[in-house]
Structure formats: C-alpha cells, structure tokens
Amino acid sequence: MPTTTYAHFRDVPESAWAAWPSFSPAEIACRGTGAIKINTEAMDMLQSLRNRLGKPLIVLSAYRSPAHNKAVGGAPASKHMDGTAFDIAMANHDPVAFEAAARKAGFLGFGFYPRSGFMHIDLGPAREWGERFPARATAFAPEVPPAREVLADSRTLKGSGAAGVATIGAAGVEVAQQILGETQSAILPLVPYLDTLVL
Template identity: 55%
Template sequence: MDTPTLYAHWRDVPAGAWRWPHFSPAEIACRGTGELLVHPQALDALEALREALGHAPLILTSAYRSETHNRRVGGARRSKHREGTAFDIATGNHHPTVLRDAALGVGFQAAAWYPKQTFVHIDLGPPRTWGAPFPPRPVVHAEDATRFPPEATRPAPARVTTAVGGGATAVATGAGAVLETFDGDAARVAVVALILLVAAGVAAAWRLGWLTERAR
C-alpha cells in the first residue's frame, strides 16, 4: 500500500506521481492553504466511486484540510479530512442515497448526510453515520430516462402560445373586417360573436394538446 505524502502546496506534486485522471491535485488540496496530503487508498476509492456512478462527475466541496483551515471552518479536531481520507460531495447531480450506497460499495466505510448544505460526507472509516436524511427524492434510472425523456413528459407551452397568438391575430383581423362591413349594433354583435368563436377554438386546441401530452 502506498504511503500518504504531504506537500506544502498542490503545485509541488510531480506530474508523474499523480495517477488519478478524473481529479486534480487542486481539487483534493486544502481550500484555505493549498496544502495537500495525498492518500493513495482514499483517492483510489474516489476513482472507483466515479466509475460506479457511471463516470458522472463528482463535485468535491471539501477534501483534505490543513490544521489551520480545519480549525477555521469549525471541523472536528480529529476530522478525517485532516488525514486526507474524507470527501464532501455535492448532490446536485447525484441522488444522495445512490451516492452513499455506491461509496459504501467501493470501500468507504462512513457516510453522513448534510441536506441543508446539499452534500454527502464519506470517508474510509471507522464505520459510522450521522445527520438527518435528505428529503425524499425520486430515483431516475437510466433505462427510464431513455424510454421517457423529460422533454416528452412536460407540457408543450409553445403549442399553447402559438394557439393563443394565432387566435389573437385572427380576432384582430376578423374584427377589422366586420367593422368595415357592418355599422352600429350589428357590427358590435358580430365582433363579440367572432371573439367567442375564436376563444372556443383556442380552448379546444389547448385541450387537445393537453390530452396528447397525457397520452404519451
């Protein structure tokens, strides 16, 4: 097993010594000082996690922390971030439960929820967990996304907008023609009738579009 190596700054890491292609030394380094502790076992597990999640990017909000920075952000005195074996991963592009289960499956032993801060903490152990779970969130499986893409299940506002816009144009054009043809009360009655007719047509078009979307 490789021995952890401490660098005064992430820029000091020799290019040939970095073997984790999906992460850079800057991502793993301390956010406050640039200091970096390279823990090969933890980084190997991080790469394995990315692969387990279908190679989807992992957004790290915190990795290694220097003693100074850990104290500044209120981290625990014996935080695993200080050992370079802990990572906080944003959940914007990952389901929290899927992320946690995948992490435990590739060698991480501890996982914690931070729903307000929208990240999941993982580290190499010892086994433990803490924090309130995230609010329920549906899990979208890859095969479902392929069969029912989000675009196919959303309303089609463009159709409604087009129908309404077309109706408005028809009303304006028709009203002008009626006023040119008739005078007085007869013209007003004819315009009102035209407006009601076009409104009924727009409503029918919208209803048809809604039913079409529901049938998908």
C-alpha cells in the same frame, strides 16, 4: 496507508496523479492553504466511486490542514486532516444512489448534511451521523430532450400559416425559460462554496 504531502497542489507531479484522471490536485487540496496530503487508498476509492456513478463528483472539501480544519469548525480528529475524507455535493446526484455506490466502493464513514446539500464520506471506522436526505418524489435528474427537439415537436411549430409563425417566439421563450430555470436550480446550491475555492 501510504500518504504524500506537498506544500502546494501545484507541486504535485503529473506522474504522481495519473491514477485519478477524474480529479485534479486543486480539487483535493486544502481550501485554506493550498497544501495537499494524498492518501492513495482514499484517492483510489474516490476514483472507483466516480467510475461507478458515471458522472462528476463535486468535491467541496477534501484535505484540510490542521489550521484550516480548526478555522472551519471541523472535528478535532477530522479524517479530512488525514486526507481520507471527502465532502461531496449532492447537486447532481441522488443521495440514496450515491450512498449505495460509496459503500460498494469501500467508504465506511458517512455524514449527512441535507441543509447544506452535501454528504461526507471517509475511510472509517464505520459510523454515520446527521439527518438523512429526504426521499425524492421522482427519479433524480430526468433526461430532458434538447430544446430544438422540444420546439420541433411543439404544436406551435407544427401549426401552419401566419398563426404558427406568430407564436414561434412565445414557444421559444417558454423553452428557454424552462432550461434557464433548470440550470439555475443546479447552480444555486453551489454558490455559497464558490468563494471558498483556492486556485
């Protein structure tokens, strides 16, 4: 498998990265050193997976230098050190659909980390470990109409006279609270990883 290593992700020429438009070298680089090892087969699979899913992949860990891999407690022969493994947050994905798409894209190694909210995928050999994500009671990420549509359809706004006008404020606050709550539930699982990003 062809690989290219750069001392820092900022050294990667744009022409060398053109095949993977959904990602940046910074996302794939070592979080500890900024170095990057580009495995073209692995990156092609990652881009294929992104295309299949049709939504962003939040890459928590990709390439790791041997020193950084040791520092974070990675396996001694971790595929991350080869640039052939990715840890992807499940905050915006249904784990079952994600795993199926990853298998179709050609990934063979799977590690499940529901408590930390991510799934490890790599080029193989074929194996899996960890406790699978619990089944979701409802479909993942139901489409929510924009706030203005929710307000426009509310009985409060359709009311006439002073009663309708007097309660618009309460309806607006309720919708705003709902939207903020949904946003917070999507962001909170990512907070522990924000401090580890190297830019």
